[in-house]
Amino acid sequence: MASVTITNNTAMDFEGKIEHILACVQKCLEEEDIELLNVCCDDIGYKTPNFTTSGIYRIHGSARIQNREEKTWSMIVKVIKPDSEEKNSATHHNYWRREAHVFESGILNDLPNDIKVTRCFGVEELTDATTWIWMEHIKGKYADTLEQFSFIAEQIGRFNGVYLTGDKILPCYDWLCEAWLTSWTTASRTYAPDVAEYAERISNDHLQMLWSWYQNLIAELDCMLESLQQLPRVLAHQDLSQMNMLLVTDHHHPAQLALIDWQFMSISGVGEDLGKLYGVNMSLGIIQPDQYEEFQTVLYRSYLEGLRAAGWQGDERLVRYGFCLSTALRSVWEVPQFFSMLAQLETDPHNTNLRDRLSRLERILWIHKAMYTEVQIMTPQLL
Structure with a gap:
């Protein structure tokens, strides 16, 4: 030895x-x-x-x-x-x-x-x-620019796309989660703070509108989760936070995406991985508030280009549906968090860090709401 x-x-x-x-x-x-x-x-x-x-x-x-x-x-x-x-x-x-x-x-x-x-x-x-x-130990750099995230979205599209074209067969293992967002939303509702009493007594019309929308989302949740199961199926990573994506270069590849932490690997609907990529990196503060809209447009376009490059020529609206719905469903956790933080601010009104976090989260929630509205418009046409 x-x-x-x-x-x-x-x-x-x-x-x-x-x-x-x-x-x-x-x-x-x-x-x-x-x-x-x-x-x-x-x-x-x-x-x-x-x-x-x-x-x-x-x-x-x-x-x-x-x-x-x-x-x-x-x-x-x-x-x-x-x-x-x-x-x-x-x-x-x-x-x-x-x-x-x-x-x-x-x-x-x-x-x-x-x-x-x-x-x-x-x-x-x-x-x-x-x-x-x-x-x-894979060494690389974390994405922090629109161009780098665009590259990642295209690579995820290529990755998902090969399972849509039949170039790769979906794996079949009993340990692969086949309803990832159903499980995640169930856990989120179980462990989210109970804010109903506080939210319902808020007099601010803007916030009441947000709470009413959230209640409607919860009422429709089971149907919406079932609709995700009807989308074309892909193998998905489902944990595309900045820390799990590395941009690497070597003498074989001038630029390549390395993915780590496959704990959430699942069989998911097309667009769900993109929803995680966009949604979680907004929530973590990697994507800045003044970039929210631009990132949404660019990431969607790049992901779709990746799907097309993989050879998939299916209905683009299915991709948009999966992207918008998987992003919007993050509100199942984030709306209760928002109202919980709002209650904390009432007892600590000079907490500027909390106030900033609330401001960012509120902007995110209105994006969720807009994407959910888009889903509601598409549902009768697609499913």
Whole structure:
């Protein structure tokens, strides 16, 4: 066995995994004859509120290949765990073990070449009920400009499109969520703050109009969720926040999209991935308020171009329907959040940060409302 030196800057027992680390480094470097291995283990400070993830760590260092040069290497270890009874069900949008199944199945190896995928070096089950996923560390940059997001939208369109043309067959696994937004909206309504009493006594006509629209959305929710199931089906990522999308370049590809964190992988309607891309990055503040309208137009156009480039020549209105509805349904969570924050502002009227967040969120909600109205107009024509 190679001589190994390890520096562990985490609370995890990486010292007890020397043989496993060596095996993963051999896969990472595609080198069997390692004679000297230097290892450094760092906690990357995971803070994203997904309760099925207990930690993400970067393991990196150098390896001296027998009778040859020294090579550097880096990998990511993601530790996932059971959380609640509902997340033990494969039908749940946040089924705790889905990403481990994604890597074990090899499903990512069959994705379109336009999408760069993470190599997996091993999925390890531990006696404490956690699962460790050892994977490639992909280095790239996060999108922050309209042009970069436009490129991503087109690539997502190409990715979704190959399942519409039949170039790729939709995978069939019982751990793939087939009604992602149904599960997500159910969970959102369960855990959203109860603001009905507060909202109904607000005298502001503008806000009352927003609350009335939200109540109408909830009344129609089941029918709208069912309509999404009638859209052409694609394999979807469903978690396209800025942190899960990396723009990478190498000598084979001048620009390529790499997607990470496949925990929410699903079979979804066309346009749903685009709704997540647009909606979540508005909510996270990545897309700025003065860019909301322009991003909506450009991202939709680019996604559609990606679908067409993949060879799909179907009805564009179906794409628009999926995009608008999946974006608007985010209000199931965000309207209660808005009125909860509004109540907080009454008790803390000088909180400028809260006031700014409310202003941004209100603008987002009116966009949701406009997109939902578009859906209501299209529904009789399409479904």
